[in-house]
Amino acid sequence: MYMFLQLKDLASQKLITVPEEGMTFGREGGDAQVQVADMGVSKRHAEVFCEAGAWFLKDLGSSNGTMLANERIGDATEILPGDVFQLSKRKFEVLKVVEDDAGDEGDEQQ
Secondary structure (H helix, E strand, O other): OEEEEEEEEOOOOOEEEEEOOOEEEEEOOOOOOEEEOOOOOOOOOEEEEEEOOEEEEEEOOOOOOEEEOOEEEOOOEEOOOOOEEEEOOEEEEEEEEEEEOOOOOOOOOO
């Protein structure tokens, strides 16, 4: 089974799908996979990733920090649907975890 995490950029309303291996977030012009136009965001600011079935947010040594529920985090911190995290002024909402059972019929009615 493969898992994805759906996030919403609250400024642009754009949906972001994060694969299990994770994605980096940073300022435009850097090498982060999700780039935002905010000079308060570091080029490699934070990372969202999955480990042992749980999703985590980790600050990557950014200048202004990464906020989760209005508290600055450092080490990897678990995130759940409904959580909002912030990089400088940019906010992202955790929407849901999507599990992809490719090839598994499951309990679907035909």
